[in-house]
Amino acid sequence: MERRLCVLLALPPSATSSSLGRGLRRDLGAEGVELVVASDGIELLDVMRAGSANLLVLDMELPGPDPAVLLGAVHAESPPTPVITVVPRERRAGVLGLLRGDRDDFLIRPFAADELAARIRLRLRAAAGLPSPTVLGHGGLAVDVDAGQVFADGRRVSLSPTEYALLLALAERAGQVVTHDELSRRAWSEPVSANLVQVYVSYLRRKIGPERIRTVRGAGYQLDG
Template identity: 65%
Template sequence: MLPAAPPGGASSYTSTAVSARVSVPPNDHVLLALPPTAASASVLRSLRSEGVSVSPVSDGIGVLDAVRTRDPALVVLDVDLPGPDQAAVLAALQAEAPNVPVIAVTPRERRIGLLGQLRGDRDDFLVRPFAVDELAARIRLRLRLGPAMENTVLRHGELVVDTEFGDVTVDGRPVALSPTEYALLMALLATPGEVVAPDRLSREVWSEPASPNLVQVYISYLRRKIGAERIRTVRGEGYVLEA
């Protein structure tokens, strides 16, 4: 059983503006199960402003009822939600909707206890405090991968991405990427060795027309972190992720 939540811990979200727009199909409805706080309301507004189909739930009983009636594509579940023990709610949710992925929100001190409950092929977790753009990136990635994802580790040469935890390593060393940089890397990694046009990267990463200059700027950021030689520019066509 997970330990009791610290007083006020569930309100520690960072309600910053979403910097990486969420690109999800319009029918992919997200159930946002967060405590009824001003910070939670800000997260809800930010996601909706980015075009995410999302509905709020503020207690554990409501989560299970909403899963039965709304058929969500994904559930964001805070382990400090009011109501029944959330370890039991999570277990019931996984049993009743086995194909629905869950992003569990947890304070850092409860992370270890939570990991044993998560399904490595479907679920994810996010440690509080977090920025809204980080949650947006996790939502986008989890919906893109789908519920039946089997291999959570992607490799391309010495570049390794653990999509379960969002970890990236290059030549065995860890690399810290922003949500936008991570989304850009995943877009390139979808077709490694092939040219990816800037307008395609624009659609997949920003979900709206982005200037070629903006794409180029983030390509340069990514090159600095994973190695300039790993992203080749094909003049007039786009970018290639090299091994």
């Protein structure tokens, strides 16, 4: 019999008993993913050492031992296990340096259950060497291509078709510069002025956060974390 995938949720008890926990059980449980809960660092280490977890969701404010120390212990004892960390915005910069870019991820609190579920699916598939689903994640931003939905820091964002086309073009090449011409083709299917692109990028910034899209003068725009 095939072993079910297991996700360890190392979250405060209030989170796992809330609508977040119920949403994860509904969405992932229906897909055959088992959810195991650890309410403190000691329980977390016990489950990880038992070798039953395929992925860890770690709240960086979990009660007990320093979560940064716990994260280091997980990396050392179970290198293949991907980790999704949950962080408040003010701690984001400090946590990023602890993550392995090819395996780990993070979410900024607050976030929706379906946003975390999408990240979990993405990391489980990557760890299994399966093709990536059509969810593009970068920092606290996620674009569900199949559903046409966008989440920024767990908050669902409503975009116009033009804004969505621009964001998709940027998300597909996150961290790289996308030229004005390419954005024109993707959003309007024809050349448009750089001023029009700039106007729509400004609309997009208002909705997903101005710090996420960087202007590269004379070249285009880049989606940053």
